[in-house]
Amino acid sequence: MAERARRFGEAGDAVGARDLYAAALPLAIRAFGDDAPVTLTVRLNLAHWTWKAGDGQAAKSQFDALLPVLERVSGPEDPDTLFVRSAHARLVGDAGDPARARDELLSLVPVYERVLGPEHPDTLTARYSLAGWTGSAGDPARARDELLSLVPVYERVLGPEHPDTLSALYGVAHWSRETGNVADAMARLRALVPVQERVCGAEDSRTLTTRRSLAYWTGLAGDPAEARDEYAALVPVLERLRGAEDPDTLSARRSLARWTGVAGDPTAAHGQLVALLADLERVRGADHPDTVAARSDLAAWAEESGAAGDRE
Numbered sequence: 001m002a003e004r005a006r007r008f009g010e011a012g013d014a015v016g017a018r019d020l021y022a023a024a025l026p027l028a029i030r031a032f033g034d035d036a037p038v039t040l041t042v043r044l045n046l047a048h049w050t051w052k053a054g055d056g057q058a059a060k061s062q063f064d065a066l067l068p069v070l071e072r073v074s075g076p077e078d079p080d081t082l083f084v085r086s087a088h089a090r091l092v093g094d095a096g097d098p099a100r101a102r103d104e105l106l107s108l109v110p111v112y113e114r115v116l117g118p119e120h121p122d123t124l125t126a127r128y129s130l131a132g133w134t135g136s137a138g139d140p141a142r143a144r145d146e147l148l149s150l151v152p153v154y155e156r157v158l159g160p161e162h163p164d165t166l167s168a169l170y171g172v173a174h175w176s177r178e179t180g181n182v183a184d185a186m187a188r189l190r191a192l193v194p195v196q197e198r199v200c201g202a203e204d205s206r207t208l209t210t211r212r213s214l215a216y217w218t219g220l221a222g223d224p225a226e227a228r229d230e231y232a233a234l235v236p237v238l239e240r241l242r243g244a245e246d247p248d249t250l251s252a253r254r255s256l257a258r259w260t261g262v263a264g265d266p267t268a269a270h271g272q273l274v275a276l277l278a279d280l281e282r283v284r285g286a287d288h289p290d291t292v293a294a295r296s297d298l299a300a301w302a303e304e305s306g307a308a309g310d311r312e
Contacts, residue, residue: 004020005017005020005021005024005045005049006045008020009045009049009052014049014052014053014054015053017045017049017052017053018046018049018050018052018053021042021045021046021049022046024042025039025042025043025046028042034069035069035072035073037074040066040069040070040073040074040080041080043062043066043069044066044070044080044083044084046062047059047062047063047066047084047087048087050062051087051091056091056094056095057095059087059091060088060091060092060095063084063087063088063091064088066084067081067084067085067088070084077111077114077115079115079116079122082108082111082112082115082116082122083122085104085108086105086108086122086125086126086129088104089101089104089105089108089129089133090129090133092104093132093133093136098133098136098137099133099137099138101129101133101136101137102130102133102134102136102137105126105129105130105133106130108126109123109126109127109130112126118153119153119156119157121157121158121164124150124153124154124157124158124164125164127146127150128147128150128164128167128168128171130146131143131146131147131150131171131175132171134146135174135175135178140175140178140179141175141179143171143175143178144171144172144175144176144178144179147168147171147172147175148172150168151165151168151169151172154168161195161198161199163199163200163206166192166195166196166199166200166206167206169188169192170189170192170206170209170210170213172188173185173186173188173189173192173213174213176188177213177217182217182220182221183221185217186214186217186218186221189210189213189214189217190214192210193207193210193211193214196210203237203241208234208237208238208241208248211230211234212231212234212248212252212255214230215227215230215231215234215255215259216255218230219255219258219259219262224259224262224263224264225259225263225264227255227259227263228256228259228260228262228263231252231255231256231259232256234252235249235252235253235256238252244279245279245283247290250276250279250280250283250284250290251290253272253276254273254276254290254293254294254297256272257269257272257273257276257297257301258297260272261301261304266301266304266305267305269301269304269305270298270301270302270304270305273294273297273298273301274298276294277291277294277295277298280294
């Protein structure tokens, strides 16, 4: 059953993998005992796929329960123990405590470097996560600098076009932007998009994230027409890949309306927001912050377009 669960996970079925590992766990406990390596591996995979299936709170509880057992049975510097500590830090950050996530990773990275080596992929992943939570905790300059030092290591160890290298390059652009250097961030994003399209694919989620960021900052940098055109190209791709009601799709539609209006067509912006608001009210509810924001946008563009009376 565990082997079947592994295949489900490798095929991208996180829910299926989680459910199979959940079914395998009592069988492993009965056959091998609570602390047997086989049982601990099943517990580790159950927590991992619970996380990947979208239930971070349950995964954190599973990792919390597993960590002291791994430390006692396998040792505090066993790779599985280090993986659980790294996953726990990320889940703490995802739950809204980036400073604690940063601090956990600050203590963990030197252990990775000593045990696995400074250029081991798991060490590089921990450093990447540390940079991200450092930025989220309020120090974007340090996050940018950490990633700038990490990129050459990625390039040497994994290759200049490895997806992890490209993710680190995106991180440099992101945190550079957060320090206020929009021009540097946009130049980095423009250079990154064609590489991601060639390496990862034009419709890969990472490529689309980079394109969305570039479109957004292009508008803020003073070119609303280019931002509008980029969002106009992105929205149908997101609708096809993720569905019309996906949060990223709805967000991109709102950005399209915004830059359409700023580029000089308030009537078109108003029409786009009328359709978007109806979808948001149905999908997210009338009082959701995204719905409230879109309603405010609609009122503004209604006034600009002379359509203020249309919804009265």
